[in-house]
Amino acid sequence: MSQFCSLTNKVALVTGAASGIGFACAEAFYRAGANVLLTDIDSAAVQRAADSLSGGAGRALALQQDVGDEAGWPLAVNCAVEQLGGLDILVNNAGIYIGGALLSNSREQLQRLNTINVESVFMGMxxxxxxxxxxxxxxxxxxxxxxxxxxxxxxxxxxxxxGSTKGAVRLYSKHAAVEFARFGYGIRVNSVHPGVIDTPMGAQVFDDLVEIGMAPDRDSAKVIITEMIPQARLGSVSDIANMVLFLAADESQYITGQEFVVDGGASAA
Ligand SMILES: NC(=O)c1ccc[n+]([C@@H]2O[C@H](COP(=O)([O-])OP(=O)(O)OC[C@H]3O[C@@H](n4cnc5c(N)ncnc54)[C@H](O)[C@@H]3O)[C@@H](O)[C@H]2O)c1
Known part of the structure; x- marks a missing residue:
């Protein structure tokens, strides 16, 4: 019996795969039968992450990559092609969070966010x-x-x-999707929009709420955010990985240029 969302004979590259959402996606792909190249700026952590995957039909390889470094992109893609036999799936997951009130943000912060969150997506695509x-x-x-x-x-x-960088990712995805379809590339592009997910980055959001004066401490910030979510819990990394797995698999082959919100209903309320 064939498995729903099988990735047998597919090769995937996942950035920021040493931890959090990226590792959950890499693990889901590996369990679905894919060969997976896990990349991350933290070389020791991404090696540990790849080594922790075993018992699957495919292979898991680690590669150090800073997604903001242009020269690293062809190297990463070629590594997937040459060592794992092709490239069928790219997850542009690596990203950074810098919060703060608009009046306190610096231009350097915005430039750093744009390099890691937006330019990386362009270079990766x-x-x-x-x-x-x-x-x-x-x-x-x-x-x-x-x-x-x-x-x-x-x-x-x-x-x-x-948020401005993540808005850019949303529309970059749609433009690329339409262009790649019209040009006959056979490449789909979609964006995934997590709410607050239980990862180190999710914890940064609580600290930020305290910093801008909307909560007295981190625990209260967590309560405030959880109360804003209709399902009354933070998202887990597997909530996101399940959506990404579906978009990676052939079961979603007629879906491109779309945005998928995974937030326990928060943005619907
Ligand atoms: N956690 C959330 O609440 C949340 C919500 C919405 C969107 N997201 C998005 O999901 C993605 C993953 O988030 P997460 O919560 O797993 O983050 P995380 O901070 O827990 O993990 C990010 C991973 O990316 C790596 N990384 C950071 N900078 C990098 C760089 N320049 N090059 C390569 N790797 C780099 C880190 O080493 C880390 O392993 C991000 O794009 C983030 O913006 C997260």
Whole structure:
């Protein structure tokens, strides 16, 4: 019996895969039968993450990569093609969060956010699509999933600089999706928009709420945020990985240029 969302014979590259949402996606892909290249700026952590995956049908490889470094992108993509046999899936997951009230943000903070959260998505889509397209070194088409955020859809106090980069990721995904479909590349592009997820980055959001004076301490911030979520809990990394797995698999082959919110209903309330 074939498994729903099987990734057998597919090769995936996941950035920021040493921890959090990125590792959960890499693990889900590996369990679904894919060969997975896990990349991260933290070389020791990403090696540990890849080594922790065992018993699957595919392989898990680690590579150090700073997604803001242009020269690293062709190296990462070529590593997937040459060592794992192609490239069918790219998850542009690595990202950073810098919060703070708009009046306290610096231009340097915005530039850093843009490099890691937006330019990386451009460079990743460009490098991956070049090999995924017909005639490319992999040449089988593919699926690109870009991690945006609920803060890329709606306004949130203390999130303006970060949210502006995630809004850019949302629309970059749609433009790339339409262009790649019209040009006959066979490459889909979608964005995923998590609410507050229980990761180190999620914890930064609590601290930020305290810093802008909307909560007295981290525990109260957590209560305030949880009360804003209709399902009354933070998201887990597997909540996001399940959505990303579906978008990576052929079961979603007629879906491109779309945005998928995974937030326990927070942005619907
Ligand atoms: N956690 C949340 O609440 C939340 C909500 C919405 C969106 N997101 C988005 O989901 C993605 C993953 O978030 P997370 O919570 O797992 O984050 P995290 O901070 O827990 O993990 C991020 C990973 O990316 C790596 N990384 C950081 N900078 C990098 C760089 N320049 N190059 C390569 N790797 C780098 C880190 O080493 C880490 O392993 C991000 O794009 C984030 O913006 C997260």
């Amino acid at each position: 460009r490098a991956a699509a070049a090999v995924m397209q017909p005639g490319g070194a992999a040449g089988r088409g593919g699926s690109i999933i870009n991690l945006s955020s609920v803060a890329g859809l709606i306004g949130v106090p203390g999130h303006s600089a970060y």
